[in-house]
Amino acid sequence: MEPAGAEAVTQLLIRWRAGERECLNQLIPLVEGELRRIAHSYMRKERQGHILQTTALVNEVYLKLVDQTQADWQDRAQFLGIAARLMREILVDHARDLHREKRGGGAPLLPLDGGLVFSNEKSAALVALDDALHDLAGFDSRKAQIVGLRCFGGMTVEEAAEALGVHPNTVIRDWGLAKAWLKRELRAKDRPGGLSYHAG
Numbered sequence: 001m002e003p004a005g006a007e008a009v010t011q012l013l014i015r016w017r018a019g020e021r022e023c024l025n026q027l028i029p030l031v032e033g034e035l036r037r038i039a040h041s042y043m044r045k046e047r048q049g050h051i052l053q054t055t056a057l058v059n060e061v062y063l064k065l066v067d068q069t070q071a072d073w074q075d076r077a078q079f080l081g082i083a084a085r086l087m088r089e090i091l092v093d094h095a096r097d098l099h100r101e102k103r104g105g106g107a108p109l110l111p112l113d114g115g116l117v118f119s120n121e122k123s124a125a126l127v128a129l130d131d132a133l134h135d136l137a138g139f140d141s142r143k144a145q146i147v148g149l150r151c152f153g154g155m156t157v158e159e160a161a162e163a164l165g166v167h168p169n170t171v172i173r174d175w176g177l178a179k180a181w182l183k184r185e186l187r188a189k190d191r192p193g194g195l196s197y198h199a200g
Contacts, residue, residue: 005030006076013073038084041154061086081163084153092130132185143178
């Protein structure tokens with residue numbers, strides 16, 4: 001069952017898709033709580049005892065959503081799925097910048113927010129997972145999307161199924177297979193002589 005206001009969200013998305021750009025300003029207050037939940041899901045994976053701000057991440061996603069002119073908006077679940085993917089991209093870019101600066105190269109870092117700090121270990125793990133997800137998407141995009149929605153977006157099986165338009169049993173099956181593949185892939189990359197990481 002969809003949350004209250006889901007129909008209003010869908011109607012605003014349809015109007016936004018039709019070119020009514022001001023609909024985004026009406027849409028964000030309706031989904032802000034869910035965007036914060038997704039952002040918090042990302043942030044809670046950071047080291048214990050460190051308080052991270054979700055506001056900066058939600059604001060960055062808002063700025064990226066404003067630029068989404070090619071999206072074929074359908075419904076609330078799809079919108080939240082795209083927002084979760086954008087959050088992951090923002091955080092991975094930030095983690096890559098952290099590693100670049102750690103090695104002394106690249107442009108100076110412009111942090112998302114003063115409170116948004118990544119430990120080197122967590123940043124390396126996020127980049128490795130993102131690289132593995134790109135590899136997975138190369139041969140099974142649905143499994144990669146499910147990992148993104150469940151792991152990064154904090155969505156339930158039912159929410160991920162709704163976002164992808166599949167049955168929850170498909171999400172459960174693909175989630176299990178994707179986790180096993182990623183676990184094997186990440187272990188192989190950690191071993192000397194294992195698979196090498198690729199950028200991008």
